[in-house]
Amino acid sequence: MSARLDARIPGGPIAEKWDRHKFEMKLVNPANKRKHTILVVGSGLAGASAAASRAALGYQGKCFCFQDSPRRAHSIAAQGGINAAKNYQNDGDSVYRLFYDTVKGGDFRSREANVYRLAQTSLNIIDQCVAQGVPFAREYGGLLANRSFGGAQVSRTFYARGQTGQQLLLGAYQALERQVGLGHLRMYPRTEMLDLVLIDGRARGIVVRDLVTGEVTSHAADVVVLATGGYGNVFYLSTNAKGSNCTAIWRAYKRGAGFANPCFTQIHPTCIPQSGEHQSKLTLMSESLRNDGRVWVPKQKGDARPPNQIPEAERDYYLERKYPSFGNLSPRDIASRAAKEVCDEGRGVGPGGRGVYLDFADAIKRLGEHTIRERYGNLFEMYERITAENPYRVPMRIYPAVHYTMGGLWVDYNLMSTIPGLHVAGEANFSDHGANRLGASALMQGLADGYFVIPYTVGDYIGSTKLERVDASHPAFTDAERAVSERTATLLAIEGKRTVDSFHRELGKVMWDYCGMARNETGLTHALEIIPQIRDEFWRNVDVPGSAAELNQALEKAGRVADFLELGELICRDALERRESCGAHFREEFETPDGEALRDDAHFSHVAVWQYRGENQTPERLEEPLEFENVHLSQRSYK
Amino acid sequence: MKFTLHVWRQAGPTAAGAFSTYEATDISGDMSFLEMMDAVNESLIERGEQPVAFDHDCREGICGMCGMMINGIAHGPMRATATCQLFMRHFTDGDAIYIEPWRARAFPVIKDLVVDRSAFDRVIAAGGYITAPTGGARDANTILVSKSDADDAMDAAACIGCGACVAACPNGSASLFAGAKIAHLGVLPQGQAERRQRVLRMIAQMDEEAFGGCTWHGECHEACPKAISLDVIARMNGDYLRALWTTHEEKQEQGAG
Amino acid sequence: MAGSRAQASLGVGRVHRARLFWQSTVGKKIVMSVTGLIMVGFVLLHMIGNLQLFESAARLNAYSHFLHHTINELLWLVRIVLLVSVVLHIVAAAQLTRIDRAARPVGYRKQDRQAATVASRSMRWGGVAIALFVIFHLLHLTTGTIQPVPYAPGDVYANVVGGFRVWWVTLIYVLAMIALGLHIFHGAWSSIRTLGVSRPRPEPTRRPVATLLAVVLWAGFSIVPLAVFFGWVR
Incomplete structure (x- = not known):
């Protein structure tokens, strides 16, 4: 194992690691906390909760987001729920079971110690959120309600209608705004991080661009926390917000932070299919729909009859057929791939044949339309708004779409990257989900990182590190600022013929075709040839109108797409090098006789960490071996 | 479908603004209002003009970042619908559409349709x-x-x-x-x-x-x-x-x- | 710092509290609600008094005598309360109008109203119209300054019946009562909500009580000049 990848997992039995570690951590004298500045980039669940928690501890804090308000971060769009091992339903849940399910669901490509801590802190998250006033669903007796979600056999998911992410984020946002009001934290909305600044090998600040005035400035600090979300938009069409981007973590990568498992990108099975070329994003329908909906396609190829005219005997409920014990609740990667298979066989439905039915007719018969409306009313409305079809009458059409990226910057047990002082939280890091994330676990991880891990580990870093005072006049900052301004000027000066979006679409298509739900060596090799060509053309022929000294949305996009064009290549390279199938990473060469993912634990039971080595250099692939002491490595089976 | 858009253009917070008229052609009813705006912006960039600045992010009606006054109605004619969830099928081919930013002293215009909230x-x-x-x-x-x-x-x-x-x-x-x-x-x-x-x-x-x-x-x-x-x-x-x-x-x- | 003013302003002493109340838009609205409801109560009594006209001239004049002589002190008390209410109502309305107008310095090209009613949109001008009417009404029937027909002090019946035979007097009264009805249709409903004592309802804009009140007041007041004008009362 490379010395650069010391995960610093504390010793002792897994259930005691975190408590022991918390005790062993260095504390910072309350009077000294004021003297330390912590920057948080991103204001989603992880960022807002981290910023609010640490400002409350007394550190000087600054928080940055590119949206006009921290409340807009894309965590807000999460619908289904948040897991916690509360076992309020007395159905056999426990911290250990949540831990076990998460490791297994991630197809044994995550770090046991981290996942165990996640399951432990899940308990505190629910308490914390309820205290903040998150209006979770309740039973008539006033206790919290739960549902089972996304392939779990226990009811451990807490939810607030179909807006759980929104409510959790607003809770964190309100806590953050409270700190802003008290003057403990300064918020910088409409501000984008464009570079990370290292001094003596440590992260000591960032360079940002004010998106309204275009001004490029620096912020010096003792610790930088990136909570900038995932990079699903590398596929152009995804369920991410339009603004979601990889720029912050990509610039950190180019400053030396290791990038772990970039090819682990999750395709969510229940999204509304694409309706045409104009499509700008894909909309997710909560996975909770699969609790009551049945997925099917016609048995016959090219069956063009409307769904209600296809008799029961000529329908293929393929998830129930292939996975009798989990059926329609099979994990996301499995459900997505199964949908792709039936569509590849020519049995897909809707325009272009890229869709499968999600049918509520049986559920409505069994439970009544009223109950279905109560459970999914807002989702059905959203579906009808977008497609102009009434899902109470006609089955929904769904198709998988890029949703979440398990990969991200490599972090150790303290959520610190390979650059000392640079911490990474939430979807931006790679830590807890292995090769596939289970439903309702993203919210859990974001809040666990932000509320309950980062506040401790950042204190430990500050307490155990001698940090010289630096300010933004240090040459490292002025150099970085200059580089950022030059890059902006270059983009504006190209004055080519093609819009930024056209390049983004082109990249997205390559990524989806060759590095989407199923991948193979030929396709990936091909993608690795084309992506540099697209990138090359981008830097010769992109047309970015306007100037640098104003609100310039085309310029913002251009900078982000330029980074995606580099990241896309790394994703394909990682997918090519991981010669096995695991979780969401499905290599067609490596499958079991009945078409399931075939892991190669002998060679790939590790985290692949990519280290940047300079422009036009192939990055170095490092490995952090994964050891499974508690969960027995096994072939995942949901049959 | 085809639409004539009258869009409020304002270069900056203190600049004077005015309506500019653009044709939106080849619009499908399955496009959202913002996708229609994307199409207009793409054609503006190709013609060497400045695209219209407007706020948007999640495009699924939950982040609250988008919002325009469409024909004098906030978020347009559909009830309980954010601009990003408004689809062009609710307009009639050939419609003239007036698009303005939110207007309030507490929400000063930053640029075009973008305001400071x-x-x-x-x-x-x-x-x-x-x-x-x-x-x-x-x-x-x-x-x-x-x-x-x-x-x-x-x-x-x-x-x-x-x-x-x-x-x-x-x-x-x-x-x-x-x-x-x-x-x-x-x-x-x-x-x-x-x-x-x-x-x-x-x-x-x-x-x-x-x-x-x-x-x-x-x-x-x-x-x-x-x-x-x-x-x-x-x-x-x-x-x-x-x-x-x-x-x-x-x-x-x-x-x- | 953002929010710090609001956070610091919470040391609430009694004087400070009153100032805080009057300075806030919500406080001013509450003042308008309370004063508005006082005036609604007054006009309701006033209307009931008027309707005695239909019984007999003597009855009406006796009622007037009762007000002016028997409970004269109480009448003055009512007048003072009313005057204070009117002044507060108008001052608060004027200040809020200024604040509301300032809140949108640049208007829309054309705003397509979705919910506002004629009543809600005419509150300001309607209020001004009612104020002007009240002045006219006082000059006509209380002080006798405006004399469409010669004023007979003490003979309310004669003054009313004489005045309303003149077409333009009746017209002014009838138009003013339309303004009053609309003002109350919106004002009575919204006052209760401004005071925060309304129960949550699925359709908060339904207002059966306010509608009934507005119709009764409009009809009860308008019937007098119309009855005189058309000769039903001589």
Whole structure:
């Protein structure tokens, strides 16, 4: 194992690691906390909760987001729920079971110690959120309600209608705004991080661009926390917000932070299919729909009859057929791939044949339309708004779409990257989900990182590190600022013929075709040839109108797409090098006789960490071996 | 389909603005309003003109970042729908569409259709929260919340902070926005300790930000993408009266740190 | 710092509290609600008094005598309360109008109203119209300054019946009562909500009580000049 990848997992039995570690951590004298500045980039669940928690501890804090308000971060769009091992339903849940399910669901490509801590802190998250006033669903007796979600056999998911992410984020946002009001934290909305600044090998600040005035400035600090979300938009069409981007973590990568498992990108099975070329994003329908909906396609190829005219005997409920014990609740990667298979066989439905039915007719018969409306009313409305079809009458059409990226910057047990002082939280890091994330676990991880891990580990870093005072006049900052301004000027000066979006679409298509739900060596090799060509053309022929000294949305996009064009290549390279199938990473060469993912634990039971080595250099692939002491490595089976 | 767009263009906060006219051609009914704007912007860039700046992010109706006045209606003609969830099939081929930014003194225009809504954040910062420092919370199920209270709280908490209520209100009032947060937190048992100071502070901040007052036109509710009920405003006023009546002099002027 | 003013302003002493109340838009609206409801109560009594006209001239004049002589002190008290209410109502309305107008310095090209009613949109001008009418009414029937027909002090019946035979007097009264009805249709409903004492309802804009009140007041006041004008009362 490379010395650069010391995960610093504390010793002792897994259930005691975190408590022991918390005790062993260095504390910072309350009077000294004021003297330390912590920057948080991103204001989603992880960022807002981290910023609010640490400002409350007394550190000087600054928080940055590119949206006009921290409340807009894309965590807000999460619908289904948040897991916690509360076992309020007395159905056999426990911290250990949540831990076990998460490791297994991630197809044994995550770090046991981290996942165990996640399951432990899940308990505190629910308490914390309820205290903040998150209006979770309740039973008539006033206790919290739960549902089972996304392939779990226990009811451990807490939810607030179909807006759980929104409510959790607003809770964190309100806590953050409270700190802003008290003057403990300064918020910088409409501000984008464009570079990370290292001094003596440590992260000591960032360079940002004010998106309204275009001004490029620096912020010096003792610790930088990136909570900038995932990079699903590398596929152009995804369920991410339009603004979601990889720029912050990509610039950190180019400053030396290791990038772990970039090819682990999750395709969510229940999204509304694409309706045409104009499509700008894909909309997710909560996975909770699969609790009551049945997925099917016609048995016959090219069956063009409307769904209600296809008799029961000529329908293929393929998830129930292939996975009798989990059926329609099979994990996301499995459900997505199964949908792709039936569509590849020519049995897909809707325009272009890229869709499968999600049918509520049986559920409505069994439970009544009223109950279905109560459970999914807002989702059905959203579906009808977008497609102009009434899902109470006609089955929904769904198709998988890029949703979440398990990969991200490599972090150790303290959520610190390979650059000392640079911490990474939430979807931006790679830590807890292995090769596939289970439903309702993203919210859990974001809040666990932000509320309950980062506040401790950042204190430990500050307490155990001698940090010289630096300010933004240090040459490292002025150099970085200059580089950022030059890059902006270059983009504006190209004055080519093609819009930024056209390049983004082109990249997205390559990524989806060759590095989407199923991948193979030929396709990936091909993608690795084309992506540099697209990138090359981008830097010769992109047309970015306007100037640098104003609100310039085309310029913002251009900078982000330029980074995606580099990241896309790394994703394909990682997918090519991981010669096995695991979780969401499905290599067609490596499958079991009945078409399931075939892991190669002998060679790939590790985290692949990519280290940047300079422009036009192939990055170095490092490995952090994964050891499974508690969960027995096994072939995942949901049959 | 084809549309004639009259779009408010304004180069910067202090620049004078005016309508510019653009043709949107080859528009499909399955396109969202923002996708139609994307298409117009693509063609503007190809013609060497500046694209129209507008705010948007999630495009699934929840982040609250998008919002335009479409033919004089905030978020356009569909009820309970944010601009990003408005589809072109609801317009008639050949329509002329006027597009303006939210207009309010508290929401100054930054550029074209982009406005500064940071006043909302400051209203929340003034008191729109429950103080619950990380780590000190008791077990979640020790706080009982009746289902109907939880439902009421959720109805109010659905606010996405888009600002359509202010934009639609003839008085530029933020009462629906502030009322929604006050109702959300005030219905729940967890929110009782700060209930009085919350309403006093938020209303003071709302006035400070130069929002207008409520005269019960009801335009805000009609414009709201989440159809938040006018009842939250009545509730806010009731809380305000009660708070003013019962709040005692604080021992020290330290706020509630 | 953002929010700090609002946070610091919470040391609430009694004087400070009153100032805080009056300074806030919500406080001013509450003042308008309370004063508005006082005036609604007054006009309701006033209307009931008027309707005695239909009984007999003597009855009406006796009622007037009762007000002016038997409970003269109480009448003055009512007049003072009314005057204070009117002044507060108008001052608050004027200030709020200024604040509301300032809240939107640049208007829309054309705003397509979705919910506002004629009543809600005419509150300001309607209020001004009612104020002007009240002045006219006082000059006509209380002080006798405006004399469409010669004024007979003490003979209310004669003054009323004489005045309303003149077409333009009746017209002014009838138009003013339309303004009053609309003002109350919106004002009575919204006052209750401004005071925060309304129960949450699925359709908060439904207002059966306010509608009934507005119709009764409009009809009860308009019937007098119309009855005189058309000769049903001589």
